[in-house]
Amino acid sequence: MSDAPGDDPHVRLLLGAYVLHALEAGETCRVARHLQGCDDCARDYVEVAEASALLALLSAEDLGE
Template sequence: MHVRQLLGAYVLGALTPDEDRRVAAHLRSCAGCRAAYLEVAETPSMLALLLEEDLAEDPPDE
């Protein structure tokens, strides 16, 4: 599997330690994957801003 396919799991901390080391090593040497990583790197902090109501199928009326 190419590293780019693992970036989402990488930023969420969902990889095995071996996969995590492999992705980190690849990012040090590949500018293209590093750029792709930077596009998704803030995802966890953005997800943390969501409230449970934001994820409801029928959000409450304001």
Template sequence: MRPLLGAYVLEALEPAEDRRVADHLAGCDTCGAAYLEVADAPSLLALLEEDDLR
């Protein structure tokens, strides 16, 4: 499940896979903790300018 967390926080998964990850996170403390580590990524990425990505 952990490899999917990046795509999950970026809302880049298909709906069925998104539900599967969400269901798993609801019951897995280990993956839930890993999710919390990357959950802020979208808001942090929004702070970047195009030149920052080069």
């Protein structure tokens, strides 16, 4: 696989795990490298990161538990 961001497959399916720091080091580097060169995936990353931050603000009460 090439190190050039444009040659790397899109990483949308990995963004949730990336935001939560749940990827192995190699995958984390691959996603970070891809995000530097892919505006579409970078926009998706921002949306996932914002959603994750908002979910962290919810309490059990907010979720009806």
